[in-house]
Amino acid sequence: xSSILADLSFRIYSEPDRFKIDHxxxxxxxxxxxxxxxxxxxxxxxxxxxxxxxxxALVSQVDNVIVRxxxxxxxxxxxxxxxxxxxxxxxxxxxxxxxxxxxxxxxQALGQFxxxxxxxxxxxxxxxxxxSSSSLAVGASEEDGGADQGGVTHHSPTQVLKNFSEIRVLRxxxxxxxxxxxDGVLLKWRADFGSTLDNCVILGASSVIHPKTENxxxxxxxxxxxxxxxxxxxxSFYTNGGLKLRxxxxxxxxxxxxxxxxxxxxxxxxxxTLENLVLTDADGQGVLHMNSDQLEExxxxxxxxxxxxxxxxxxxxxxxxxxxxxxxxxxGVVLKGATLVAIRPTEQSPKKEPSDVSWVSTAFEEPYxxxxxxxxxxxxxxxxxxxx
Amino acid sequence: MAKxxxxxxxxxLKPCDGDVIEVSPMIAKQxxxxxxxxxxxxFIATTTIIPLPNVTAFQLSKIIDYLNYxxxxxxxxxxxxxxxxxxxxxxxxxxxxxxxxxLLHAANYLNVKEVLDFLCQAxxxxxxxxxxxxxxxxxxxxxxxxxxxxxDIRRTHAWAFEGVEED
Numbered sequence: 001x002s003s004i005l006a007d008l009s010f011r012i013y014s015e016p017d018r019f020k021i022d023h024x025x026x027x028x029x030x031x032x033x034x035x036x037x038x039x040x041x042x043x044x045x046x047x048x049x050x051x052x053x054x055x056x057a058l059v060s061q062v063d064n065v066i067v068r069x070x071x072x073x074x075x076x077x078x079x080x081x082x083x084x085x086x087x088x089x090x091x092x093x094x095x096x097x098x099x100x101x102x103x104x105x106x107x108q109a110l111g112q113f114x115x116x117x118x119x120x121x122x123x124x125x126x127x128x129x130x131x132s133s134s135s136l137a138v139g140a141s142e143e144d145g146g147a148d149q150g151g152v153t154h155h156s157p158t159q160v161l162k163n164f165s166e167i168r169v170l171r172x173x174x175x176x177x178x179x180x181x182x183d184g185v186l187l188k189w190r191a192d193f194g195s196t197l198d199n200c201v202i203l204g205a206s207s208v209i210h211p212k213t214e215n216x217x218x219x220x221x222x223x224x225x226x227x228x229x230x231x232x233x234x235x236s237f238y239t240n241g242g243l244k245l246r247x248x249x250x251x252x253x254x255x256x257x258x259x260x261x262x263x264x265x266x267x268x269x270x271x272x273t274l275e276n277l278v279l280t281d282a283d284g285q286g287v288l289h290m291n292s293d294q295l296e297e298x299x300x301x302x303x304x305x306x307x308x309x310x311x312x313x314x315x316x317x318x319x320x321x322x323x324x325x326x327x328x329x330x331x332g333v334v335l336k337g338a339t340l341v342a343i344r345p346t347e348q349s350p351k352k353e354p355s356d357v358s359w360v361s362t363a364f365e366e367p368y369x370x371x372x373x374x375x376x377x378x379x380x381x382x383x384x385x386x387x388x
Numbered sequence: 389m390a391k392x393x394x395x396x397x398x399x400x401l402k403p404c405d406g407d408v409i410e411v412s413p414m415i416a417k418q419x420x421x422x423x424x425x426x427x428x429x430x431f432i433a434t435t436t437i438i439p440l441p442n443v444t445a446f447q448l449s450k451i452i453d454y455l456n457y458x459x460x461x462x463x464x465x466x467x468x469x470x471x472x473x474x475x476x477x478x479x480x481x482x483x484x485x486x487x488x489x490x491l492l493h494a495a496n497y498l499n500v501k502e503v504l505d506f507l508c509q510a511x512x513x514x515x516x517x518x519x520x521x522x523x524x525x526x527x528x529x530x531x532x533x534x535x536x537x538x539x540d541i542r543r544t545h546a547w548a549f550e551g552v553e554e555d
Contacts, residue, residue, distance in 0.1 A: 026528060027489065031496050034504070038512035046548025050520045050541050052529045070550070138547050155547040 032058050040066040040171075042138065042160055049163065056163075063168040063273070067157045068282075069136045069175060136174070136263060158266050168275045170267070177285025178256040184208060186335065189253035190287045190363045193261045194297035196304070196315050200257060200343040201363035203372060204249045206242070211332030232379050233323045246321065246339050253286065254343070254388075259311035260288045261303065268298055306388065315345040319383040320360075322375040329367050329374075340375040346384065399426070400437040406445030408437055415455050420499035440498075446487075447494035451503050454479060458502060480510050485526055488514075519552060 027035075036058060039045055042065055049056040137154035157172060181187050184207045191200040237243055260279045268274060268290075275292040290298070304313045320342045327338040342360040361373040399416040400408045416422045425438060440448065457475050483491060492511065495503040515523050524531060533541065542549070 027492065028496070031492060031508075032527070034508045035511045035515075038505075038509045039516060040512075041516060043548045043550065043552070044516050046545045047518075047520050047552065048515075048523060049545055049548070050533075050538065051523050051527075052532050054532075055523075055527075055529065056541070160547055 029054075029058060033061060036062045037064045040064055042067045046160070046163075060163050061166050062164060063166050065161065065164060065167050065170050067138060067160060067170070067172045069138055069157065069172060071137050071154075072174060072178075073135050073137055073154060136172075158270060161267065161271065164271070166273050167271050168273055170271070170274055170276070171278045171280065172264075172267075174260075174279070174281035177281045177283040178259070179252050179285060181285075187249055187253070188285060188364060188368060189257060190289065191253075191257040191261075192289050192291075192294065193257070193312070194290070194294035195301045196312060197254070197258065197261075197317075197343070197345060198294065198348075199359065200254060200341075201360050201372070202250055202253045202339075202341040202343070203364060203368055203375075204246065204337075204339045204341075205327075205335035206245065206337035207335075209334040209336065211334075233381065234325060237323065242337060246323075246341070249339070250319065250341050250343070254314050254317075255311065256286055257288055258306065258314050259309070260286070261312040262305065262310055264288075264290070265298070265303060268295055272299075314388050315347065316387045317343050317385040318346050319343045319385060321381040321383060322378045323381070324375055324378060327371060327374060329370055331367060333367065335371060338371060338375060340372055342376075401448060402437045402439045403443050403445040403448045404439075404441045409445070409448055409452065411452055414459065415452060418455055418459075418500055418502060419451075420501070421497065442497050443494045444490075447491050450479070450483075450491055451495060451498065451500055454503050454506065455500065476506070485514075489526075517552065 032055070036045060036048065039048075039062075045059050045062060045065070049059050135154075136157055138157060138160045161167070161170075177187075179187060186203070186205040186208050188204070189200060189202045192198040264277065264279060268277065274295050277290040277295060279288040280286070305311065306313045322340045324338045325336070327335040329335065340360065342357070357376040361376050362369065364372055397413055398410040399413060399422065400410055401416075401422070402408045413426065416426060422438060458472070480488070488507065488510065492504070492507045495507055511526075515526060518526075523529070531538065
């Protein structure tokens with residue numbers, strides 16, 4: 001017996017053998033790397049580079065990085081004096097011919113939906129409706145300003161990521177969503193891109209009503225979830241600006257998404273090891289995803305840019321829209337004027353079974369996943385949009 | 389441990405500085421280093437004491453505590469999240485920096501993925517917003533840059549110091 005024991009114990013400590021219980025003993029490299037991969041934050045990792053040569057070398061092997069962008073520098077800010085004040089309107093004024101399958105109603109005046117009225121969504125000054133031409137900056141610092149305006153140095157994510165050679169998972173977080181929306185309005189989008197848009201899902205609601213804490217069960221008479229309307233869109237939707245607002249949400253989301261996609265291009269070409277890329281924002285408004293196949297597609301087939309601005313050209317689209325005037329979620333939250341839009345390029349749409357909505361109902365996190373799942377059960381309205 | 393599927397079988401682990409600790413095979417299995425013995429010969433594994441010369445009784449019982457708590461709480465639903473979070477917080481609160489590092493060592497040696505992940509995250513959270521000096525001290529790392537080299541690397545990594553207090 002004792003010989004077996006000796007055998008066992010020999011085998012047990014044969015691996016990292018000389019390690020003693022001694023906290024001065026340094027943690028082995030693989031363990032430090034595990035920790036670094038959990039750190040993720042590019043700034044914290046940048047500071048670890050300064051710690052020692054060994055740490056610097058380990059940081060470059062980190063495969064999971066998060067870049068929190070401090071500010072988005074819009075070209076509109078930097079060349080404010082430039083001559084094109086209405087440039088952002090470019091894509092809006094030229095684009096659309098919307099065709100509603102099945103509904104023939106309100107289409108005469110679509111052009112005007114999309115022009116100056118865009119401000120209905122962006123409520124006046126709240127800016128950046130056109131992320132059409134912008135760049136990102138991380139850790140803007142005040143040192144050695146020199147040529148830069150205002151003595152502020154901006155570091156693009158590309159610069160910041162230069163040290164990393166093995167990133168597989170990259171998450172970039174903008175300080176806020178691009179679309180200025182009014183209080184109470186819900187607007188979320190999720191888009192998947194390869195060389196161009198693969199799909200996009202938009203969830204919006206004109207207002208979100210949280211349940212009163214005292215009588216959580218109350219308001220039962222309201223809880224119809226619009227069941228009495230056969231899932232159809234009420235007539236008033238076309239006349240009271242409801243539809244117009246939805247169209248504006250859709251287009252604004254697509255513009256934001258395609259502008260984000262355009263910004264990612266240099267990062268993707270520099271980091272060949274990337275397998276999963278997410279560009280999100282701190283508000284949780286928009287999420288752009290690219291998986292390894294989509295990243296590879298972009299590397300092989302570069303994106304085509306929109307003529308009007310610095311963003312990826314959005315292909316001709318098929319859209320499906322679901323609407324509920326009143327949607328009650330499980331936690332009692334009510335979405336008024338809840339709208340779900342599922343978008344695919346016209347080219348790839350027919351191949352897929354059109355009734356397949358699983359990708360739509362899983363696009364968002366809870367509680368919005370439930371909302372999407374409830375909405376897709378309702379009547380579907382189809383729309384088309386030209387490339388822009 | 390009452391709910392162990394194979395009641396009488398426990399694995400005996402002997403830390404370097406204390407009495408033998410009995411663990412259920414369920415728990416032992418999560419320690420990859422132990423698991424490989426059980427796989428090799430489960431009879432021997434259940435009848436002999438496995439010595440762990442690199443792990444203290446304190447570390448071993450911490451790891452077992454963690455695994456026990458988390459394997460029990462997994463089955464239950466949402467309302468457990470809050471208490472799990474509390475358990476994790478308490479678990480870490482008792483650990484000074486050196487103890488945390490040693491436990492990380494032990495978890496690495498025993499190769500317990502769940503504990504390893506948890507502790508790595510804890511260390512990551514700890515150094516997240518800290519200065520270079522703190523990180524050096526925490527890991528016991530000696531700065532091997534020359535003054536000029538460090539200045540240079542600080543300059544090229546200036547973006548990493550935005551909003552961080554140097555102490």
